[in-house]
Amino acid sequence: MSKLRIAVFRGLFLGDLLCAVPTFRALRAGFPQAEITLIGLPWAASFVDRFERYLDRFVEFVGYPGINEAPVDPARTADFLDEQRAYGYDIAVQMHGSGGTSNPFVLALGAKATVGYYVGQPPAGLTLGAEYPDDEPEVKRNLGLARLLGCPSRGLHGEFPLFHRDLVEADWLLRPLGVKDRPWIGLHAGSRQPTRRWPSAYFARVADHFAREHGARILLTGVPEEASIVQAVVQRMKTRPLVLTGKTSLGGLAAIIERLDLFISNDTGPSHVARAIDTPSVTIFGPVDHTRWAALNPERHRLVREPVDCSPCPHWECPIDHRCMRWVTPEMVVEVGEALLVKELVKEKVWSA
Numbered sequence: 001m002s003k004l005r006i007a008v009f010r011g012l013f014l015g016d017l018l019c020a021v022p023t024f025r026a027l028r029a030g031f032p033q034a035e036i037t038l039i040g041l042p043w044a045a046s047f048v049d050r051f052e053r054y055l056d057r058f059v060e061f062v063g064y065p066g067i068n069e070a071p072v073d074p075a076r077t078a079d080f081l082d083e084q085r086a087y088g089y090d091i092a093v094q095m096h097g098s099g100g101t102s103n104p105f106v107l108a109l110g111a112k113a114t115v116g117y118y119v120g121q122p123p124a125g126l127t128l129g130a131e132y133p134d135d136e137p138e139v140k141r142n143l144g145l146a147r148l149l150g151c152p153s154r155g156l157h158g159e160f161p162l163f164h165r166d167l168v169e170a171d172w173l174l175r176p177l178g179v180k181d182r183p184w185i186g187l188h189a190g191s192r193q194p195t196r197r198w199p200s201a202y203f204a205r206v207a208d209h210f211a212r213e214h215g216a217r218i219l220l221t222g223v224p225e226e227a228s229i230v231q232a233v234v235q236r237m238k239t240r241p242l243v244l245t246g247k248t249s250l251g252g253l254a255a256i257i258e259r260l261d262l263f264i265s266n267d268t269g270p271s272h273v274a275r276a277i278d279t280p281s282v283t284i285f286g287p288v289d290h291t292r293w294a295a296l297n298p299e300r301h302r303l304v305r306e307p308v309d310c311s312p313c314p315h316w317e318c319p320i321d322h323r324c325m326r327w328v329t330p331e332m333v334v335e336v337g338e339a340l341l342v343k344e345l346v347k348e349k350v351w352s353a
Contacts, residue, residue: 004034010095011061011069014269023142024054030151066101085110098132158276169252183261186219190226191268195287204236205330211239280340286324287313
């Protein structure tokens, strides 16, 4: 008898997939012998390799009309759908938003059963569905899809497995730091979306505060495309940081974050890594709905935001004065970061006593 074949569509980015890990875990618990395929963006092939306990196979999403995460080539999309229908999925799970544009794509995969959220009336052909729960945190919203399939929850906690090569990479990159020169504090000033970026000058002031008041060693992280953002922080700092922009793999970055005493970030992928690794973290929120994307453990993973009338908003670039981020002051972030750092240092002293 052939294995049950399950396809999950989530053509999104790092933070989005980390928020789906509890759902992948639940699907595996509910279907321990199934072959589970993730249909996602090209980068997610490495995500599937890392989460092989829950995911067996990766298929690159090639685009579909109305789904903005990938360009559309009608001929390529038609060939893709023919291939997927021929593969023969038993269950297809739509885990890509409220379903307005993603349900037609997942239904076109031709699975024997299709599961997903919808808004208004369920689309024809949807086997199991529910009204999109717009008021739930992303982790819980995703888990609701597994619940529709009768899968047992295995917890809301995150995960990020580390490989040996990740630890070796972190050892190499952190060698300029003295082992006893603690605390180590990481700052991530970048974000794909400009409206999510806290001002570089603010990051610099926070970094200098912790270096001055706590003797902290400051690490700045970022992907190659964020080099100019990170350099703007460096130029405004009085302290000399360890700049790791463009030097880490994803796994290496996670291994570095694991060794930090505190991680301060915009609302972007690495902030979700810190939660998954469980390094104390501060996330700065602006235009994004914090009730959807904030950590479920607010004691260890804190958020800082300044409520404004225009947030949350959908803009990629702020059309006014970016007040949702500018009005979050360095002092606000320092206060929250101080509380987490002191708690962490006290705990380390108790353990080492």
